[in-house]
Amino acid sequence: MTIAVRPATAFEDVRTLVGPKSPGANVCWCLSYRIPSTLNNELRGPARGEYVAELCRAEPPPGVLAYDDEEPVGWAAVAPRSDTSFARSRRIPHVDDLPVWSLWCIRVRPGHRKKGLSHALIAGAVAFARDHGAPAIEAYPLDNGGAKVDATMAYAGIRENFERAGFVHAADTTSVLAGHPRVLMRLDLRR
Template sequence: MSFETHPVTPDRFDDFADVVNPNRRSSHCWCVTHRLRQADINELGDGDREQAMRALCEQEYPPGVITYRDSEPVGWCNIGPRTDIPKLTHSALITPIDDVPVWSIICIVVRSGHRRQGVTEHLINGAVDYAAENGAPAVEAYPVDPPGRMDLTMAFVGTRGMFERAGFTVVGTTKAKASRMPRLVMRRDLSTKR
């Protein structure tokens, strides 16, 4: 079994869609919610979210990575410079903890039928490698720390444990909550990775 992770460039868009929206529903978020201002999303309506994501894939830093297992797309991680993510740059709940120009992980999706099989570890590490290759000094994530079994809706933000296994440490907390659970600020320093 082999894993590979690649940025979601235009030629990989259908692989991304197979993970996040296999039925190609126009009303699905297409993972653009954090990447566009609310006014832009409202203006787009449901039908053009796919086109908005396609345009994001053509930017200098595509908006995330796709992990493949044996050439099949099985996971998606939305990651990029925090400054390129309007929902974070304008957030009063998830504020920067310092001046480090971090890259941020804002969403993780493992394709149905491939969960609980080690995909997340490869996905997060591939996202970190992508950030490091593009000069990021650190990567942050904003997961929850559930007291028991995780609610499946939390898979999009992740849990403390999945990021600890990928070398992240807790560096703070946010004012944001997910299903009434506080969200942490976890960071992986990349200064030693280069």
């Protein structure tokens, strides 16, 4: 397995990872935290994909993709926190006034899990944020204490994987996902 992590500029590859099987479906497309809730509710069916296609053409693109050879196998959403709903969150605190970036979704395709792709995606997202001038990057993973996490709710990642990547616990949150508390983890990129 040869893994490469690249900016998410290829819309068809993003669709493979986060798009619906049916073009008219109203699935997340990893927009829930990226855009205001009003817009999120207004975008229906194909309009969701069209919005993501625009993001893929923008600078910076909406995240990173992991490829096994040329097959898209993983996705990580990463953007300046100020451009996400985390900027206004009452459940996820602000640690300070640094213009941090947020990493909030990691998705690995079935059949490719348990091969270290989430680690490659975290590293790729960190490099992407650093390359775009981020002074620090935050994530809001589940603090599951080793308990099993339902695969559909594991998109936030787990604390242990972020600790392995050098992130440190920066704050507790009042956010709970899949019955597990979420914590704010941060990695300083100014070194």
